[in-house]
Amino acid sequence: xxxxxxxxxxxxxxxxxxxxxxxxxxxxxxxxxxxxxxxxxxxxxxxxxxxxxxxxxxxxxxxxxxxxxxxxxxxxxxxxxxxxxxxxxxxxxxxxxxxxxxxxxxxxxxxxxxxxxxxxxxxxxxxxxxxxxxxxxxxxxxxxxxxxxxxxxxxxxxxxxxxxxxxxxxxxxxxxxxxxxxxxxxxxxxxxxxxxxxxxxxxxxxxxxxxxxxxxxxxxxxxxxxxxxxxxxxxxxxxxxxxxxxxxxxxxxxxxxxxxxxxx
Ligand code: KIV
Ligand code: NA
Numbered sequence: 147x148x149x150x151x152x153x154x155x156x157x158x159x160x161x162x163x164x165x166x167x168x169x170x171x172x173x174x175x176x177x178x179x180x181x182x183x184x185x186x187x188x189x190x191x192x193x194x195x196x197x198x199x200x201x202x203x204x205x206x207x208x209x210x211x212x213x214x215x216x217x218x219x220x221x222x223x224x225x226x227x228x229x230x231x232x233x234x235x236x237x238x239x240x241x242x243x244x245x246x247x248x249x250x251x252x253x254x255x256x257x258x259x260x261x262x263x264x265x266x267x268x269x270x271x272x273x274x275x276x277x278x279x280x281x282x283x284x285x286x287x288x289x290x291x292x293x294x295x296x297x298x299x300x301x302x303x304x305x306x307x308x309x310x311x312x313x314x315x316x317x318x319x320x321x322x323x324x325x326x327x328x329x330x331x332x333x334x335x336x337x338x339x340x341x342x343x344x345x346x347x348x349x350x351x352x353x354x355x356x357x358x359x360x361x362x363x364x365x366x367x368x369x370x371x372x373x374x375x376x377x378x379x380x381x382x383x384x385x386x387x388x389x390x391x392x393x394x395x396x397x398x399x400x401x402x403x404x405x406x407x408x409x410x
Contacts, residue, residue, distance in 0.1 A: 147223060147224045148224070149223075149224055149225075149226070150185050150186065150224060150225055150226040151226065151256075152226070152256075152257065152279050152323045152324075154185075154226075155185070155186070155226070155323070155324060155345050155357075156323075156344070156345065158185070158345065158356070158357075159343075159344070159345040159356045163399075164356065164357055164358070164398055164399050164401065165185050165186065165345055165347060165356055165357025165358075166183065166184050166185050166186075166357065166358065166394070166395050166398045166399060167184065167185060167186040167187070167188060167228075167347055167357055167358065167359035168184045168186075168187060168188070168359060168360060168362055168365070168391070168394065169187070169188045169189070169190045169192060169193075169196075169359070169360070169361050169362045170187045170188075170189070170218050170362055171189060171190075171193045171196070171197050171214040171217070171218065171362075172214065172217045172218065173217045173218070173220050173221045174221075175218075175362060176217065176218035176219075176220070176221035176222060177221035178387060178388055178391060179225065179362070179391055180221060180222050180223050180224055180225045181223075181388070182388065182391040182392045182394075182395050183224075183392075183395050184225050184391070184395060185225060185226065185357070186225060186226045186227075186228055186257075186347070186357070186359070187218055187222065187225045187226070187227050187228070188228045188229075188230070188259070188359060189211055189214050189215040189218055189227065189228070189229045189230065189253070189255065190230050190259075190361065191203040191206040191211065191230040191232050191233070191288075191289070192230075192288075192361050193206060193210065193211070193214055194206040194210075196361065196362070196363040196368075196369065197214070198210075202288065202291050203230075203232070203233060203288050203289055203291075204233045204289065204291070204292075205233075206230075206232045206233065207232055207235075208232055208235050208245045208248055208249070210232070211229050211230060211231075211232055211249060211253060212248055212249060212252045212253040213253075214253075215227060215229045215249060215253030215254055215255050216252065216253050216254055218254075219253065219254025219255070220254075222254075226256045226257060227253075227254060227255045227256050227257070228255065228256070228257045228258070228259055228281055229249040229250075229253055229255035229257075229258055229259070230258070230259050230260075231245060231246060231249070231258050231259065231260040231261075232245075233289045236260050236269065239268075239269055239272050242260075242269055242272070242273060243272065243273065243276055243278075246258045246273055246276075246278045246280075247276075247278070250278065256279060257278075257279040257280065257281055257323065257324070258273075258278060258279070258280060258281070259280070259281040259282075259283055259326060260280065260281075260282065260283060261283045261287035261288075261289045261290065262282075262283075262287070263284065263309075263313045264312060264313035264316040264317065266282065266317065266320075267316045267317055267319070267320035268320070270282065270317055270320040270321050270322050271320045271321050273321075274320070274321030274322075274323075275321070279323045279324075280321065280322050280323060280324075281322065281323065281324040281325065281326055281347070282314070282317040282322040282324075282325045282326070283325075283326045283328065284300075284310055284313055284314055284317075284325060284326070284327055284328075284330075284338075285300045285301060285310065285326075285327045285328040285329050285330040285334075285350075285351060286298070286299070286300050286328040286329035286330075286350075287328070288328075297329070298329070299329045299330065299331065299350075299410045300328075300329055300330055301330040301331060301334045302331060307330075307331070307334045307337070310330065310334060310338065311334075311337060311338055311341060314327075314338050314341075314342055314346075315341070315342070318342050318343065318344050322344060323344060324344055324345045324346075324347060325338070325342060325344060325345070325346045325347070326346075326347045326348075326349070326359070327339075327346055327347070327348050327349070327351040327355060328348075328349045328350060328351065329349070329350040329351070329376070329410065330350070330351045330352075330410065331352070331409075331410045332351070332352025332353065332354065332406075332409040332410060333352070334351070334352075335348050335351030335352035335354055335355050336352055336354035336355075338355075339354055339355045339356050340354075345357055347359050348404075349376060350374065350375070350376030350404075350408070350409070350410060351409075352404070352409045352410070353401065353403075353404050353405065353406075353409065357398075358398045358403065358404065360376075360377055360378075360394070361377070364377040364379075365377055365378060365379065365380045365390070365391075365394055366379070366380065366381050366387060366390055366391075367379040367381045375407075375408065375410075376404060376408045376409065376410075377408070378403060378404075378408060380393045380394045380397075
């Protein structure tokens with residue numbers, strides 16, 4: 147089992163092999179998800195909600211991500227570990243380099259993810275030159291919840307979609323190694339994935355992205371209350387967590403998930 151690398155993800159995009167991603171935050175689930183063949187494990191700042199019970203991701207700290215990433219890293223045999231840069235941990239270049247360094251050195255992450263539009267391009271270049279693989283994050287950006295005034299689908303009108311595509315290209319040119327696209331119309335997801343050379347990982351971004359990701363707790367039916375439309379409970383019809391995660395892996399690889407009912 148060869149470990150998944152940034153160049154392997156690139157190769158998967160070129161070959162049209164779908165990239166399967168999932169969040170995990172601890173050793174036990176890290177091991178389960180890795181063994182199921184998930185290619186990228188995200189230690190997301192969604193841990194603010196699913197681990198800590200917060201309303202938003204804003205309170206998550208670099209220490210939190212380092213701690214959870216290290217737990218996952220102990221279990222990891224194959225998957226690439228991506229760790230989220232928390233809110234305000236990359237407001238300056240110095241902070242970004244120092245905190246991304248911590249996620250990699252202390253947390254064992256292989257790539258970091260950060261929110262923000264085309265104006266992050268310069269920062270992405272600085273990080274990239276320092277040897278930090280970066281995944282950009284466009285579309286719905288939960289760290290901007292108070293600027294946006296809620297969680298909703300982004301890029302719905304033509305000009306917003308054009309801006310998103312422009313930003314995606316800027317970030318790619320700046321050295322981003324992947325792009326995550328959250329809550330955008332399926333047509334926008336398809337277009338961005340088609341026009342970019344780097345892998346585009348979707349969540350609520352339609353079936354035509356290069357890869358897919360979900361929040362683990364949403365897809366095993368562990369999230370209390372409402373689950374987003376783009377998710378699916380893979381425990382349905384399965385008798386174990388391992389079977390549910392394997393069903394997700396197979397559904398994404400085969401292009402059976404997401405379907406139109408999970409898309410905007
Ligand atoms: O924090 C997270 O889990 C994420 C995913 C929703 C992509 O950023
Ligand atoms: Na996140």
